[in-house]
Amino acid sequence: MTAVNTLKDKKTFNVALVGATGAVGEEMLKILEERNFPIKTLKLLASARSKGKKYSFRGQSHGVEELTEQSFKGIDIVLSSAGGSISKKFMPAAVREGAVVIDNTSAYRMDPEVPLVVPEINPEDIFKHKGIIANPNCSTIIMLVPLFPIYRKAGIKSVKVATYQSVSGAGAKAMHELERQSREFLDGKPVTREILPHQIAFNLFSHNSQVKENGYNEEENKMANETRKIFHDEDIRVAATCVRVPIYRAHSEAIYAELKKPLKVSEARELLSKADGVKLVDDRDKNYFPMPIEASGKDDILVGRLREDISADNSLALFVSGDQLRKGAALNAIQIAERLIR
Amino acid sequence: MTAVNTLKDKKTFNVALVGATGAVGEEMLKILEERNFPIKTLKLLASARSKGKKYSFRGQSHGVEELTEQSFKGIDIVLSSAGGSISKKFMPAAVREGAVVIDNTSAYRMDPEVPLVVPEINPEDIFKHKGIIANPNCSTIIMLVPLFPIYRKAGIKSVKVATYQSVSGAGAKAMHELERQSREFLDGKPVTREILPHQIAFNLFSHNSQVKENGYNEEENKMANETRKIFHDEDIRVAATCVRVPIYRAHSEAIYAELKKPLKVSEARELLSKADGVKLVDDRDKNYFPMPIEASGKDDILVGRLREDISADNSLALFVSGDQLRKGAALNAIQIAERLIR
Numbered sequence: 001m002t003a004v005n006t007l008k009d010k011k012t013f014n015v016a017l018v019g020a021t022g023a024v025g026e027e028m029l030k031i032l033e034e035r036n037f038p039i040k041t042l043k044l045l046a047s048a049r050s051k052g053k054k055y056s057f058r059g060q061s062h063g064v065e066e067l068t069e070q071s072f073k074g075i076d077i078v079l080s081s082a083g084g085s086i087s088k089k090f091m092p093a094a095v096r097e098g099a100v101v102i103d104n105t106s107a108y109r110m111d112p113e114v115p116l117v118v119p120e121i122n123p124e125d126i127f128k129h130k131g132i133i134a135n136p137n138c139s140t141i142i143m144l145v146p147l148f149p150i151y152r153k154a155g156i157k158s159v160k161v162a163t164y165q166s167v168s169g170a171g172a173k174a175m176h177e178l179e180r181q182s183r184e185f186l187d188g189k190p191v192t193r194e195i196l197p198h199q200i201a202f203n204l205f206s207h208n209s210q211v212k213e214n215g216y217n218e219e220e221n222k223m224a225n226e227t228r229k230i231f232h233d234e235d236i237r238v239a240a241t242c243v244r245v246p247i248y249r250a251h252s253e254a255i256y257a258e259l260k261k262p263l264k265v266s267e268a269r270e271l272l273s274k275a276d277g278v279k280l281v282d283d284r285d286k287n288y289f290p291m292p293i294e295a296s297g298k299d300d301i302l303v304g305r306l307r308e309d310i311s312a313d314n315s316l317a318l319f320v321s322g323d324q325l326r327k328g329a330a331l332n333a334i335q336i337a338e339r340l341i342r
Numbered sequence: 343m344t345a346v347n348t349l350k351d352k353k354t355f356n357v358a359l360v361g362a363t364g365a366v367g368e369e370m371l372k373i374l375e376e377r378n379f380p381i382k383t384l385k386l387l388a389s390a391r392s393k394g395k396k397y398s399f400r401g402q403s404h405g406v407e408e409l410t411e412q413s414f415k416g417i418d419i420v421l422s423s424a425g426g427s428i429s430k431k432f433m434p435a436a437v438r439e440g441a442v443v444i445d446n447t448s449a450y451r452m453d454p455e456v457p458l459v460v461p462e463i464n465p466e467d468i469f470k471h472k473g474i475i476a477n478p479n480c481s482t483i484i485m486l487v488p489l490f491p492i493y494r495k496a497g498i499k500s501v502k503v504a505t506y507q508s509v510s511g512a513g514a515k516a517m518h519e520l521e522r523q524s525r526e527f528l529d530g531k532p533v534t535r536e537i538l539p540h541q542i543a544f545n546l547f548s549h550n551s552q553v554k555e556n557g558y559n560e561e562e563n564k565m566a567n568e569t570r571k572i573f574h575d576e577d578i579r580v581a582a583t584c585v586r587v588p589i590y591r592a593h594s595e596a597i598y599a600e601l602k603k604p605l606k607v608s609e610a611r612e613l614l615s616k617a618d619g620v621k622l623v624d625d626r627d628k629n630y631f632p633m634p635i636e637a638s639g640k641d642d643i644l645v646g647r648l649r650e651d652i653s654a655d656n657s658l659a660l661f662v663s664g665d666q667l668r669k670g671a672a673l674n675a676i677q678i679a680e681r682l683i684r
Contacts, residue, residue: 158653162504162596164546164585178544183528186521202520202589203635204506206647206661211626215607215649215659224652239653241596241661243506246588247544254504254583256598265557284553293545305548307557310566311500311581317557319548319583 012040016075019082020044023172027330045071069093095131102333104135116229119335120277121148126339137222138328142251146278146303146320149271155260158237161253168249168324200246207242250292252321256309269306278303290321354382358417361424362386365514369672370421387413411435437473444675446477458571461677462619463490468681479564480670484593488620488645488662491613497602500579503595510591510666542588549584592634594663598651611648620645632663
């Protein structure tokens with residue numbers, strides 16, 4: 001028996017949020033309320049030190065409970081965003097209890113038994129799950145939603161991307177660090193570091209994930225590997241340069257895509273103007289293109305700077321900004337849940 | 343008679359700084375002093391509203407004079423950084439007076455009669471001048487100095503680059519704007535705009551130069567066109583995405599280069615470790631790579647993140663940070679002057 005059968009017969013659901021007090025967890029709570037997700041009961045789970053913390057949901061106060069293996073009795077859907085090691089440790093228990101887990105960590109993304117889903121791209125994969133569905137990495141989602149209409153129409157051989165990633169991807173504490181360091185810098189005080197490996201205020205640095213043997217860091221390898229899995233395309237080649245910039249919460253990406261078949265810029269613009277999950281912001285006369293402050297808090301990924309890649313034949317260049325906490329994380333997970341119960 | 347003949351016979355020089363009160367002009371003054379440039383007399387020139395402003399140079403106070411067509415009598419070398427229209431208007435007068443102009447604006451860069459020089463790359467072009475030598479755009483210099491050793495060894499067919507450009511490129515006023523907006527934002531006040539077209543504090547935006555018919559803005563087209571001229575290579579294809587980030591004074595660039603001949607990452611690292619004008623900062627274990635705060639105030643361009651471009655055959659990826667006001671502008675111009683008088 002797979003858990004999906006259980007969900008089909010229900011109209012409202014017992015939902016557990018794992019990592020409820022994190023930046024993504026708090027965003028999930030907001031989005032569940034905004035989208036009126038059919039919740040019967042809501043359980044907020046986090047580590048022991050957050051126990052008792054209160055959140056308001058639909059006008060009612062919900063206290064945070066400590067996450068244990070016994071937390072999942074009667075739960076239908078788990079939205080997990082507490083980090084890979086927490087998911088590895090606790091999600092098997094959730095699955096044993098019959099819940100479907102939508103996991104927003106890297107723990108299961110590349111597991112061949114686990115679907116990796118962006119609802120605008122491969123919704124059909126949702127129903128192949130065996131208890132766990134993985135939510136892709138934020139930078140991957142923000143790149144692929146705008147690339148997918150182009151991919152479907154013209155095919156894509158290879159992608160080169162350079163990211164401008166906000167500190168929200170490193171969690172709420174990193175957002176506070178940007179604020180504290182910025183004040184310190186402006187006040188002429190020594191800049192202190194607690195969370196991030198280098199000063200982020202008025203600086204940038206190569207993404208703070210481990211650099212692997214191929215010279216790419218984990219974030220960059222995720223973008224390459226997850227793209228192949230989501231597109232079901234073992235041939236697409238992705239090279240990423242992931243960089244943290246002093247911005248609070250939306251990621252931007254400069255993308256160069258080498259196509260299989262010719263596609264005019266005007267055709268790409270037309271495709272993107274109608275595509276789900278993206279908003280075209282591409283006014284050359286006004287020099288008005290995607291910006292992270294305008295992408296923040298939005299569901300759509302902003303896409304613009306559409307032009308031929310003049311360094312190569314049959315290639316396009318574009319620039320995107322998307323809210324890392326929403327479509328890059330919480331929203332995508334909840335959209336998966338919505339499809340699951342539809 | 344070309345002006346270079348006159349310069350050869352002299353040991354010290356009458357130097358004029360045009361745009362002395364700008365961010366680049368002030369940096370020039372510092373570098374002329376640091377490098378002990380053989381100055382006989384120094385004239386600081388700017389618009390009427392800066393007249394009388396004082397600068398200290400080698401312990402002596404120098405007042406700013408108003409720039410006119412009569413400013414250049416007896417001047418040997420003009421270092422001009424007051425903007426393209428000022429150069430167009432006044433530099434012909436300087437040349438008529440027998441001065442050699444090293445022009446740090448876009449006015450003459452693509453003029454076939456004017457050499458465009460990065461001393462580490464094409465110093466021989468300096469001596470082809472007819473009175474004016476052009477200093478390339480900052481983003482071009484910062485990209486080409488680290489690419490040149492690779493270009494010379496293996497050839498480069500094409501380059502894709504995404505920039506992370508500091509506000510210093512838009513002048514001292516833009517630097518003040520970043521500071522003011524950052525304070526406003528942190529204090530919860532409305533963010534005010536005076537110089538830049540969009541909020542720069544905790545934001546980024548596509549470079550604020552006009553977007554041309556090919557979809558690339560002026561800054562991006564400069565990188566493509568100037569690369570061909572400096573390398574004397576009409577076939578090299580460059581696609582750039584130029585972006586302003588909330589950083590004060592060094593530019594960073596994520597670069598993907600398609601080579602003509604195979605070159606191992608280890609060979610590229612070896613070449614760059616010995617190259618003039620660059621410093622290798624490429625520690626994968628410590629996740630320590632070029633950062634703008636470390637490039638600021640330095641003569642060398644920091645280069646790191648050296649790796650294969652896994653999206654293409656025979657291609658390399660790298661990341662660089664360079665001080666836009668020094669090697670990207672003032673230092674490069676003064677290095678040209680040093681070669682000229684050597």
